[in-house]
Amino acid sequence: MVTMQDVARASGVSVMTVSNVINGRNVSPETRGRVLEAIDTLGYRVNLAARNLRKGRTGTIGLAVPEVDSPYFAQLAARIITHAEAAGFRVAIEQTGLSREKELTTLAQSRNYQYDGVILSVVGLGKEDAALLQVDFPAVILGERIFDGPLDHLAMANVEGARAATEHLLGAGRRRIAMIAEVEAEPDSGVASLRFHGYRDALLGAGIAVDPDLVVAPRNVTMPAGRDAVRELLDRGHDIDAVFCLTDTLAIGAMRGLADAGLRVPDDVMVIGFDDIIEARFTIPSLSTVDPGHDFMARTAVEMLIERIERKGTAGPPREVISPARVVARESTRPAADRA
Amino acid sequence: MVTMQDVARASGVSVMTVSNVINGRNVSPETRGRVLEAIDTLGYRVNLAARNLRKGRTGTIGLAVPEVDSPYFAQLAARIITHAEAAGFRVAIEQTGLSREKELTTLAQSRNYQYDGVILSVVGLGKEDAALLQVDFPAVILGERIFDGPLDHLAMANVEGARAATEHLLGAGRRRIAMIAEVEAEPDSGVASLRFHGYRDALLGAGIAVDPDLVVAPRNVTMPAGRDAVRELLDRGHDIDAVFCLTDTLAIGAMRGLADAGLRVPDDVMVIGFDDIIEARFTIPSLSTVDPGHDFMARTAVEMLIERIERKGTAGPPREVISPARVVARESTRPAADRA
């Protein structure tokens, strides 16, 4: 391995001068030239482990997600990696597998100095775990369930996004609007409750009462669950003209369920999802959805984290940022007039 | 920061003994107990930067994929992370964005990014770049284009898998079997050519000539491209009874295209893909496909890499491993007899 020593010897200066050249500090042009040349011919590369030890940094941030192979998280990870890379950080991914324990240990182990900071995408932790998040370590929480926690928190505009989605359906003249989501007993804690809130607000705003019979719980958040939820909805004998789905995955399943029942999307029943995963652009018909500001979230999460890291600690009060959501209208909610 | 020094002082032993306790070396039970207790009360954590500097290791391996947000690569990454984690390594992901340059720089930069090794999933590099891969650094190449390179190489059984897929269709009594794939001019270099090879072999084996008109090139490897490829196939006026698609993504699009044309899958036209992405289980009908031994690949890639790392260098000749492929029969190729 070529070290600064070797470069220093080869160019007749001290190691410190080599360090200065590399870190762009005051060095005369001639010296800098000689050093750079030596670096080039010897093929010197700085040893990050040594630099990290000395500087107390690793240049790596941890990203904990439930699983990288679900579209939503894969796409989130891709964006975060891109932003972090631009800021000079590498991203190591940990999978927490939807488990509360793994989420906690990931956070706890992170200070193990392997990461400069962590972005933790939370699904298992709840408000009651806020105390456990009390770590003196740069961290940003992505998720919906924890408010007033001790760490920076970045959430989606769930209520507003859901309201806008529902209003979009209302604006297209639909009135019998179903929702596929498991609304939890404990109010306002999970994503589902928040989005249901927006759905309800929109309906009430249009003078329509929420019919509990039009809200159906899928058994999980997969495509088949979405399809089956639609079947149940239809079996109940209701004459629906639109469905708002908790996520795009459910929505894609729901569209299939509607097709199975001989209903056309959007003519008979409009469908809208939430998340704006890439797949939503590729379904036929393409799926209208709510973009939860993916890019804003990825960028902001990385920025917030890096700011904490730069300040060497968790100095400053925890911040709460809400990413703006926006309806993306595609074919699955296109009014008849628009189609030739 | 709590260091070994602190622990040593607190338990009345030398730093070296603390190190020995942590690394599970010969220490008497009593001493070990005292040290562990001190570690516990002080909340000591080993500093990986220091350990890495000393050991010349980082415990992190790099995984370079074109993009994490495409299902195939996301699922590959998830598996590799799982296996690496089990072996005590973290995985940092880099996105090469389908570019040959980024693939090369990732490999070149790896040793100063302080990865212990890299798994490089290659799409842009070709045989002609083999010389550029001449690095003295633990690396494993995943991909189809590079043979006889200087690095360990792990490939899929493309020809065999494609042959088996086609034979599966033949076995179900189909004879007019189309293929959706862009077969390159230069033979046998890319995935498409290799899979076409298998398709041709199977047909010839059954005494059927390859009809070039039944092989259609999609404009890329997305769902819409698959749908349009099917349309073109049908527009050509052929009476096909099965389609073998280069990838599952194309196959999912193809199924949609067939549905648009009023053809039933599998009754009128059977469809089979390649890759066994998770989505294939969730389409309706579920998609038959070829499992390219994802789990074998992930496990083997990690094992091969770790072995190189353990041997401290690239000692030993490059190895070439082919992952076995296996047809996964689902609804999209189910014979009529099986369905009630």
Place this chain on the structure above:
DNA sequence: AGATCGCGATGTAACGTTAAAGTCGCTGAC
């Protein structure tokens, strides 16, 4: 009895970098 061994424990010297505190010679202000 003396040599040898093994075990537990220790002391020392790095690993390659950078922060901090000099050193040295030169310029320019008073």
Place this chain on the structure above:
DNA sequence: GTCAGCGACTTTAACGTTACATCGCGATCT
């Protein structure tokens, strides 16, 4: 003529860990 100030460079001392050599001591072998 003196000296503060500055730029360019060097010296020194870590950062926290582990490899290696060594040491004391009781047990085992010849």
